[in-house]
Amino acid sequence: MLVKIYGAAVQGINATIITIEVHVDKGIKFSLVGLPDNAVKESHERIASALSVTGYHMPRKQVVINMAPADIRKEGSAYDLPLAIGILAADERIRSENLGDYLIMGELSLDGSLQPVKGVLPIAIKAREEGFKGFILPKQNAREAAVVNNLDVYGVENITEVIRFLNGEIRLEKTEVDTRAEFYRNVAVSDMDFADVKGQENVKRALEVAAAGGHNIIMVGPPGAGKSMLAKRLPTILPPLTLHEALETTKIHSVAGQLDGQTSLIAQRPFRSPHHTISDVALVGGGTFPQPGEISLAHNGVLFLDELPEYKRTVLEVMRQPLEDRKICISRAKFTVEYPASFMLVAAMNPCPCGYYNHPTHPCVCAPGVVQKYLSRISGPLLDRIDIHIEIVPVPFEKLSEAAPAEPSAAIRERVMEARKVQEMRFKDIPNVYCNAQMSSKLLRTYANPDKNGLELLKNAMSRLNLSARAYDRILKVSRTIADLDHSEAIHSRHIAEAINYRNLDREGWAG
Numbered sequence: 001m002l003v004k005i006y007g008a009a010v011q012g013i014n015a016t017i018i019t020i021e022v023h024v025d026k027g028i029k030f031s032l033v034g035l036p037d038n039a040v041k042e043s044h045e046r047i048a049s050a051l052s053v054t055g056y057h058m059p060r061k062q063v064v065i066n067m068a069p070a071d072i073r074k075e076g077s078a079y080d081l082p083l084a085i086g087i088l089a090a091d092e093r094i095r096s097e098n099l100g101d102y103l104i105m106g107e108l109s110l111d112g113s114l115q116p117v118k119g120v121l122p123i124a125i126k127a128r129e130e131g132f133k134g135f136i137l138p139k140q141n142a143r144e145a146a147v148v149n150n151l152d153v154y155g156v157e158n159i160t161e162v163i164r165f166l167n168g169e170i171r172l173e174k175t176e177v178d179t180r181a182e183f184y185r186n187v188a189v190s191d192m193d194f195a196d197v198k199g200q201e202n203v204k205r206a207l208e209v210a211a212a213g214g215h216n217i218i219m220v221g222p223p224g225a226g227k228s229m230l231a232k233r234l235p236t237i238l239p240p241l242t243l244h245e246a247l248e249t250t251k252i253h254s255v256a257g258q259l260d261g262q263t264s265l266i267a268q269r270p271f272r273s274p275h276h277t278i279s280d281v282a283l284v285g286g287g288t289f290p291q292p293g294e295i296s297l298a299h300n301g302v303l304f305l306d307e308l309p310e311y312k313r314t315v316l317e318v319m320r321q322p323l324e325d326r327k328i329c330i331s332r333a334k335f336t337v338e339y340p341a342s343f344m345l346v347a348a349m350n351p352c353p354c355g356y357y358n359h360p361t362h363p364c365v366c367a368p369g370v371v372q373k374y375l376s377r378i379s380g381p382l383l384d385r386i387d388i389h390i391e392i393v394p395v396p397f398e399k400l401s402e403a404a405p406a407e408p409s410a411a412i413r414e415r416v417m418e419a420r421k422v423q424e425m426r427f428k429d430i431p432n433v434y435c436n437a438q439m440s441s442k443l444l445r446t447y448a449n450p451d452k453n454g455l456e457l458l459k460n461a462m463s464r465l466n467l468s469a470r471a472y473d474r475i476l477k478v479s480r481t482i483a484d485l486d487h488s489e490a491i492h493s494r495h496i497a498e499a500i501n502y503r504n505l506d507r508e509g510w511a512g
Contacts, residue, residue: 003096005086006103007079008126009072010119012337013251013292015126017103019068020079022086027062032083034067036074037289043077047084049110054160059091073334075289078117081106081136084159085166094166101133104162113158116140121247121254124148136162142175143264144254147247149179177264180243186267187240192233195408199395200226206390206502208412211237212419213481214435216323216345216385218308220504221392222362223355227348231304234346235269236409238302239417245300248340252299256292270301272343276310280318290330290337295322298343308349309377316382319345323385326432345386349378360393375505380470387437387474389505419484436481441473448476453493461500475499 002023008015032041048058065083067074082104089096105123107115116138124145127135134152135145142155154172156162164170194204203219207230210217219227241249250266253259259266274283274294285293295303305311322328326342351357352371357364364371420435426447427433433440439447450458458475461467467475476491479499483491 001090001092001096003086003089003099005082005089005099006132007067007082007105008103008119008123009074010122010255011072011335012290012339013122013248013255015119015122016069016072017126017130018072018074018079020082020086021066021068022083022090023064024059024087024090025062025064028060029062029064030058031062031064032067033065034070034074035072036067036079037076039077040067040074040079043080043083043108046077046080046108046110047087050080050084050108050112050159051088053110054112054158054163056088056093056163059087061091063087063090073289076118077107077115078105078119080108081114081159081162084108085162088163089166094163095168098166102136103127103130103132103134104136106136106138106156108159111158112160114138114156118257119255120144121147121251124151124153125251127151136165136172143177143262144250144259146175146177147179147182147250147264179265183243183246183265183267186265187246190236190268190409192236193409194233194236194412195405197226197230197233197406198402200230200392203230203390203392204407204412206388207234208237208416209478209481209485209498209502210234210344210346210388211412212416212485213387213423213478214344214437215387215478215481216347216437217388217390218347218349218383218386218505219390219392220349220351222350222359222394225392225394227392228304228306231302231306231346231348232271232273233409234302234344235271237412237416238269238344239413239420241267241269241300249300252292252296252339256297258297270298271304272298272301273304273306276305276307278311278315280312280315283315284318284322284328284330284341285339286330290332292339293328295319295328295341295343296339299340301343303343303345305345305347308347309374313377313379317379320381320385323382326438347386351375351391358391383505384470384474387478388502390502391504415485418487419481422484436477436484439477439480444473444476444480448480448491450476450479450491450496451493454479454491454496457493457496458500461496465500467500467503471503475503478502 005020007018009018088094120141128151136154139155139157146153153175155175165172272294283294322341328341329338352366354365356362357371423435479491479495482495482498
């Protein structure tokens, strides 16, 4: 008997429906075709054991299974359950008339229980698009899939439940999640707050400007000045995720297998902080079977690179294109996948190997030329993509001992959101531009023209401070954001002056 059952393959962050055709006839051979990888081929042993333990057995006949389309590589153990159900249905051990209504995925243990799988959310979205009535999957993944409305999601613990459900012996309980209620309940939950940070008012202001315009930022300062503490609190002043952004972010984490059984929807902006020993593939994504990297897991959030000069140069250089394009394209001989990578880069570094160059009280012990050599580990093209450079000095005792709390994140976020609303209106008719940091040179000439005094100030600064030519556009972008925070349509000299102060590393002779 020939039956068809349906699963799915994930490519990038999208899914493709896989039709599993199972034919059982006279003979003794088992054949599995359709470009399966080793994990899929090994399913035979898992299925045989699971069926035996649960009171069934593999047919003592010829079994031929085709996974179509046959030109798409099938990867992983998530096909165990649909293959097992297809074999039983083709052997007429279970009813097959309703198989076409459901998409089925799950990894089998030897005792017939189900293990969670990756990429459930994009699969559920595809199942709804293709008009499937329901989605049967491991119970641990049920809440993740239930985010998709107009699709019946059934979380099961073992293969016996699936068999009895398809035979009409039991009814499975649907998993339901109120997506909007879940999202809005968790969207503002955070354990961190800028109120915890004493002093550093100039750095807080720089981070506010960065958040308001979507600008990348680098903080330079000695050990213990608070660089990491400030960076970790940046997501608390960014605008909350929209429902669309949350769904897109959750899809990426689902494909990477980063969601636990209790998470249905990521409601807070991601904050990723990889160690400086990370490889270039782990950062941007890839591998033999491509997976999202840290820059994609930070999509719609923050990527924090602490101790920036300690990263391998090749690792830093592969970020240059994603920083511009806000996506990463990974090409292999037979296929290409694309992952979104729209993130804010926040970097931190010591000013020199000993950490105390320009320190007000602690002497620097680095040899002449070492500071410049240390800074040169970061290439000019990468530094060019960082709009704001800010120096941090240690917080004095008087500030640390103040009893009064600092300004909370909620107050700063309100100002950031107001500035973002202005930018949304400004760029509403321009595709793929949502904030000031994404403006092209053409848009700068349209929306970031300083007044006469501001232009004169910028001219003098370029000359006297020996600012590089690449600093010009960055200063205009940042000054546009500062003007937005100031509720000013025009860019005045005070806005230009503040933006100039955020280009420390461009100053000739800064590092001796």
